[in-house]
Amino acid sequence: MFKRILIANRGEIALRIIRACKKLNIETVAIYSVADKNAEHVRISDHAICIGQAPVSESYLNIPAIISAAQITKADAIHPGYGFLAENAKFAEICEKSNICFIGPNSASIALMGNKISAIKALQAFDILPVPGSSQTNTLDLAKSEAHRIGYPVLIKAAFAGGGRGMRIVKNATDFDLAYHEAKIEAKHACDNETIYIEKYLNEPRHIEFQVISDHYGHVELLGERDCSIQRRYQKIIEEGPVTNIPMAVIQPIREKLKLATQKLGYHGVGTYEFLYQDNTFYFIEMNTRLQVEHTVTEEAFNIDLCKWQILIAAGKPFQMTTKPLRYAIECRIVAENTKLGTPSPGIITKIRLPGGANIRIESELYQGIQITPYYDPMIMKVIASGDTRADALINMRQALNELLIQGIDTNISQLQLVLNQPWFITQAIHTNILTAAKEPMHEIPA
Amino acid sequence: MKPIDFSIIEELNNFLNTHQLKRIRIKNADTEIELESHSISKPYENSTVITPANNTQTSTHPCITSPMIGTVYLSPNPDAKPFVDVGHTVEAGQVVCIIEAMKMFTKIKSEHAGVISKVCIKNQQAVDFGQRLFEIIPHV
Numbered sequence: 001m002f003k004r005i006l007i008a009n010r011g012e013i014a015l016r017i018i019r020a021c022k023k024l025n026i027e028t029v030a031i032y033s034v035a036d037k038n039a040e041h042v043r044i045s046d047h048a049i050c051i052g053q054a055p056v057s058e059s060y061l062n063i064p065a066i067i068s069a070a071q072i073t074k075a076d077a078i079h080p081g082y083g084f085l086a087e088n089a090k091f092a093e094i095c096e097k098s099n100i101c102f103i104g105p106n107s108a109s110i111a112l113m114g115n116k117i118s119a120i121k122a123l124q125a126f127d128i129l130p131v132p133g134s135s136q137t138n139t140l141d142l143a144k145s146e147a148h149r150i151g152y153p154v155l156i157k158a159a160f161a162g163g164g165r166g167m168r169i170v171k172n173a174t175d176f177d178l179a180y181h182e183a184k185i186e187a188k189h190a191c192d193n194e195t196i197y198i199e200k201y202l203n204e205p206r207h208i209e210f211q212v213i214s215d216h217y218g219h220v221e222l223l224g225e226r227d228c229s230i231q232r233r234y235q236k237i238i239e240e241g242p243v244t245n246i247p248m249a250v251i252q253p254i255r256e257k258l259k260l261a262t263q264k265l266g267y268h269g270v271g272t273y274e275f276l277y278q279d280n281t282f283y284f285i286e287m288n289t290r291l292q293v294e295h296t297v298t299e300e301a302f303n304i305d306l307c308k309w310q311i312l313i314a315a316g317k318p319f320q321m322t323t324k325p326l327r328y329a330i331e332c333r334i335v336a337e338n339t340k341l342g343t344p345s346p347g348i349i350t351k352i353r354l355p356g357g358a359n360i361r362i363e364s365e366l367y368q369g370i371q372i373t374p375y376y377d378p379m380i381m382k383v384i385a386s387g388d389t390r391a392d393a394l395i396n397m398r399q400a401l402n403e404l405l406i407q408g409i410d411t412n413i414s415q416l417q418l419v420l421n422q423p424w425f426i427t428q429a430i431h432t433n434i435l436t437a438a439k440e441p442m443h444e445i446p447a
Numbered sequence: 448m449k450p451i452d453f454s455i456i457e458e459l460n461n462f463l464n465t466h467q468l469k470r471i472r473i474k475n476a477d478t479e480i481e482l483e484s485h486s487i488s489k490p491y492e493n494s495t496v497i498t499p500a501n502n503t504q505t506s507t508h509p510c511i512t513s514p515m516i517g518t519v520y521l522s523p524n525p526d527a528k529p530f531v532d533v534g535h536t537v538e539a540g541q542v543v544c545i546i547e548a549m550k551m552f553t554k555i556k557s558e559h560a561g562v563i564s565k566v567c568i569k570n571q572q573a574v575d576f577g578q579r580l581f582e583i584i585p586h587v
Binding site for chain 2: 376
């Protein structure tokens with residue numbers, strides 16, 4: 001078992017990982033940038049080491065500084081969290097070569113599944129089909145003829161970038177050239193790789209993802225599905241699970257194929273297969289080779305500690321599943337932004353009041369007086385509500401958001417409250433474009 | 448150089464508060480004093496993407512100020528030319544720079560038509576709320 005784990009991340013996920021380490025009686029090393037010197041993960045951790053200036057390139061993406069920090073503090077493993085270096089195959093490889101265990105799949109798995117084009121190819125071998133199109137298109141002419149073949153509207157996507165960067169919807173051939181060049185430039189700057197591909201644009205898909213966990217002894221489990229269709233700017237803001245309103249005849253074959261693929265591809269640890277779902281058909285879009293932001297939904301629904309198991313599996317322990325009655329969970333992401341203007345809202349939290357009671361879980365680093373800096377992601381809190389049924393979980397979530405008070409900065413709390421009360425949300429008639437496509441503004445409905 | 452008369456600072460501060468100004472600057476042969484108020488409304492309360500040019504009686508030129516804390520980019524991408532430079536004519540609503548905060552990129556637009564007379568920041572510099580980005584000579 002590991003003696004000391006360095007956590008190569010910040011914010012709520014760094015706290016989350018420290019808590020899992022403490023359950024396993026493992027010492028923790030927090031890293032932090034100059035801007036994060038007053039952060040909670042620094043205060044709570046057994047050890048903490050400053051690795052650089054505020055910009056991510058000088059701190060949380062600074063591989064030499066992080067590896068040195070691990071060596072100086074004699075950490076025997078690194079947990080990357082999500083974002084930053086979590087899906088960086090080169091970083092995983094450097095850890096492997098430095099005799100530090102990278103808590104996640106091996107670098108070869110990350111390289112294979114981190115590139116969306118090679119991930120799609122790998123899963124096609126197991127009869128898991130992507131969105132029509134989805135092959136690499138190196139030149140403008142090739143891309144254009146591919147777009148013509150699958151038919152407009154099409155989506156241009158970057159092979160490596162996430163979070164909607166390098167992504168463009170193209171409605172007709174006239175707009176194609178400009179969108180193609182814009183997408184390439186954006187992808188290049190987002191992840192230093194301009195590889196892009198074209199896929200058919202689905203107008204009203206749901207985002208459904210499959211949580212997988214796999215140990216080194218061939219034991220693979222699929223822990224239900226999550227619906228993450230409520231998104232803004234291609235980023236999830238509400239996630240829920242397990243998904244219960246898709247016919248078993250459609251979902252079960254996908255589960256079996258994914259289980260087989262995970263085994264045969266030698267994937268180890270936790271991971272997520274992401275799909276679009278429309279007209280009773282699943283289309284594979286990409287895999288996340290890490291713990292996800294919304295892993296908490298599965299944890300609450302299945303009463304399992306995925307982060308703890310991720311560490312145990314990395315340490316070579318066999319995975320053991322204890323089946324418990326399934327519950328329902330919903331997660332809301334609280335972000336520091338002005339939802340009307342679409343602008344970020346850094347600043348000082350002048351007052352904060354957290355919701356509580358049974359079936360409410362809060363993952364956050366916030367405290368009164370903390371400065372939300374402009375350097376990092378706007379997500380400042382996750383609220384997870386659970387219940388025996390979706391209706392129960394929804395009631396609990398509404399109450400939690402009513403109780404939650406954050407002052408000093410703008411947040412999306414009232415937007416979330418509106419969504420939770422819309423008829424289309426209550427009846428789960430949702431899709432990934434619903435927040436932008438809604439022609440009429442959302443109106444207040446008394447709960 | 449004459450010693451600074453500190454009573455003028457208090458006087459200027461009163462003027463700033465009375466007129467609810469963000470910033471004031473006076474200059475003569477010996478002295479240059481710049482005062483900035485932090486007591487006015489917090490960032491974003493009435494924020495718009497279009498920045499108000501700082502048009503006080505005392506400043507020599509109106510300027511385009513930053514509506515947020517963040518990192519400023521003077522060109523659309525590292526290989527491209529700057530959006531604007533000294534001597535360039537800008538239209539009202541024209542993009543003059545981009546500010547990155549929390550992984551989001553906000554285009555900063557000029558509120559006035561005019562000629563850029565000074566670029567007050569460097570590319571990729573960290574900027575504060577209300578910090579001066581460009582000075583502009585407006586078209587009359």
